[in-house]
Amino acid sequence: MKERILRIFENAPKDLDAVAIINDVEPNLDINFFYATGATSGLFEGCVALLWPDGRSEMFVSILEETSARSTDAELHVFKNRVEREQLLKDALKKTKRLGVSGSGLTLRQLSDLKKFTEAEVVDVWKSIETVRAVKDTSEIEHLRQACLITSEVADLVPGMLHEGLREYEAAAEINYLMQKKGASAPSFSTNASFGANAAEPHHLPGEDQLRKGQCALFDFGALCHRYGSDLTRTYYFRSVDRRQRRMYEVVLEAQRLGIECVREGAKGKDVDATARRVIESSEFKGLFNHSLGHGLGLSVHDGIKMSQESDLVLKENMVLTVEPGIYAAGEGGVRIEDVVLVTKNGCEVLTNAKKELKVI
Numbered sequence: 001m002k003e004r005i006l007r008i009f010e011n012a013p014k015d016l017d018a019v020a021i022i023n024d025v026e027p028n029l030d031i032n033f034f035y036a037t038g039a040t041s042g043l044f045e046g047c048v049a050l051l052w053p054d055g056r057s058e059m060f061v062s063i064l065e066e067t068s069a070r071s072t073d074a075e076l077h078v079f080k081n082r083v084e085r086e087q088l089l090k091d092a093l094k095k096t097k098r099l100g101v102s103g104s105g106l107t108l109r110q111l112s113d114l115k116k117f118t119e120a121e122v123v124d125v126w127k128s129i130e131t132v133r134a135v136k137d138t139s140e141i142e143h144l145r146q147a148c149l150i151t152s153e154v155a156d157l158v159p160g161m162l163h164e165g166l167r168e169y170e171a172a173a174e175i176n177y178l179m180q181k182k183g184a185s186a187p188s189f190s191t192n193a194s195f196g197a198n199a200a201e202p203h204h205l206p207g208e209d210q211l212r213k214g215q216c217a218l219f220d221f222g223a224l225c226h227r228y229g230s231d232l233t234r235t236y237y238f239r240s241v242d243r244r245q246r247r248m249y250e251v252v253l254e255a256q257r258l259g260i261e262c263v264r265e266g267a268k269g270k271d272v273d274a275t276a277r278r279v280i281e282s283s284e285f286k287g288l289f290n291h292s293l294g295h296g297l298g299l300s301v302h303d304g305i306k307m308s309q310e311s312d313l314v315l316k317e318n319m320v321l322t323v324e325p326g327i328y329a330a331g332e333g334g335v336r337i338e339d340v341v342l343v344t345k346n347g348c349e350v351l352t353n354a355k356k357e358l359k360v361i
Contacts, residue, residue, distance in 0.1 A: 001038045001073060002055035004132065008036070009053045012100055012128040018093065019051040019100035019125060022110045030105025031299045032129050040226050042068025046085070049074065050092060051100075060088055089117040100125035130304040134296060136318050141342065143228035144297065144320055147188065148340050148351040150223040151230040154178045155354035158219055159236055162361045168193040168206035171219070179223040188222035188229025189301045199235065199334040202291060202326065213239040216333040217361075222301060229301045231322050232352045233338035237360045245335075248285060248327050249358045252335045255279035255325040259293055263323065263341050263348040269293075269306065269313035276325045277309070285327045294322040297340060319343040320351070 008019060021033045025045045033039075037049050037059055047069075048060040057074040062085075066078050077092075079085040093099065096118060101111075103124035114122070136144065154175060161174050171193040179187060194204040195211050199218040211217060215238050222230040235252075237245060259276030273293040280289045292308030295301075297320045305313050307321060315321075324338030337356055341348040 001036060001057060003137070005036060005051045005057060006055045007132045008051065008125070008129055011131050012125045013123055016053065016098050016100045016123060016125070017096040017120070018053075019102075020093075020114070021049045021051070021102045022106060022114065023047050024107040024110050028105075028107050030102050032102045032105055032126075032133070034227055035129070035133055035299055037069075037072045037074050039068060039072050041071065044068070048085075048089060058092065060085060060092075086117050093118040093120060096120040098123055100128075102126050102129055104130070133298060133303065134305045134319055135316050136298065136320055136342075140228060140298060141318065141320070143226040144230065144340070144342075145351055147184065147223045147225040147228055147230035148232070150179055150182045150184050150225065151221065151232045152352045152354040153182060154221070154223070155219070155232055155234050155352075158234065159359060159361045162211060162217060162236065162238060164211065164213070164238075166211040168195055168198070168209050171211075171217075172206040172221075175219065175221050179221070182223075184223035184225055185227075186224045188224040188231065192218070192220035192233075194218040194220075194334075196333055197331050199336075200328040200330050200332060202328060202334075202336070211238055214242070216245060216335065218334060218336060220336065220338065227299055229297065229299075230340055230352065231297055231301055231324075231338060232340065232354060233324060233326075233336045234354060234356060235335045235337065237358070239360065241358070241360050245333070246358065247283075248329075248335050251280055251283045251285060252325050252327055252337050253356065253358070255289075256323055256337050256339070259323045259325060260339070260341060260348065260350065263315065263321075263343060265315055265317045265343055265345045267315045269311040269315065270309055272315075272323075273307045273309055273311070276323070280325060280327060285329070288327045288329055289325060290328060291326065294324055294341075296321050315343045317343055317345055 099120040104126035296303035296305035326336035
């Protein structure tokens with residue numbers, strides 16, 4: 001983790017004495033805690049990671065998390081109660097003048113507590129950490145490859161589970177089961193199974209709707225491996241597909257193809273978005289693509305960066321993002337096709353390889 005910490009300080013404001021990453025309680029855990037420490041197990045509620053300019057790290061953890069913390073290379077301090085926690089942190093920070101914090105993950109309660117054990121000037125360095133996290137290192141890419149492989153294998157099994165009367169929540173549960181059976185620790189986000197008109201809602205929550213002939217069936221899901229998550233979407237048609245549905249699918253597939261072709265080091269995220277968006281906007285489905293083309297992936301399924309109309313992102317080698325154009329027709333249905341790409345110097349590598357030709361089940 002030393003290299004990650006050094007990169008954080010290289011990108012942070014100068015003259016920082018240390019950076020503190022502080023967890024509250026679930027769900028208010030700062031994902032940067034796990035990035036900086038490399039901890040792959042444990043919850044770490046109320047725990048603190050201190051990072052130092054020479055690349056060292058210290059973890060202040062409850063006795064509950066001691067075993068999980070010992071899997072990292074951080075110097076470990078174990079506390080039994082809040083009084084011990086406060087004293088340990090006071091001692092560690094007594095010479096600190098300027099202290100960086102991860103403002104994007106810091107709750108107001110923890111900021112208030114921070115003032116109890118240090119009088120240092122607090123500097124928000126969340127953007128610096130986000131910049132570093134955007135470019136993945138070797139181990140991160142390996143974890144993402146594993147997650148993408150599991151997700152792709154499960155996606156190719158989905159058509160075989162579809163049948164008349166299948167409920168959305170049943171499909172989502174089966175997908176989650178298959179991912180974990182193949183080695184995922186959990187889904188990387190709530191699995192989306194959307195039938196018929198529900199597919200027009202990009203973040204639909206699976207319900208009791210049943211699959212019927214002539215409906216589209218959209219599935220958006222990902223696997224979590226070593227805390228790193230994948231994200232893939234496929235859309236199928238059940239028993240039949242009409243002319244408009246076929247056309248909708250073909251337009252989205254072409255938009256994605258051209259978008260992926262534009263991904264390479266040095267490309268602007270907004271230009272990649274524009275290339276894919278132009279295909280949809282020049283079709284009869286103009287105005288029905290209502291989100292960005294893609295987002296970063298990593299410890300978070302929306303990992304800071306994105307390719308959108310308003311993005312100032314310039315792609316760098318070893319960034320990992322989704323490419324996911326979609327068309328959403330309210331009351332009718334929708335199509336989204338999503339893959340994960342790894343940016344390379346001369347293009348990109350598609351990490352998800354599930355079949356995506358139009359398929360009628």
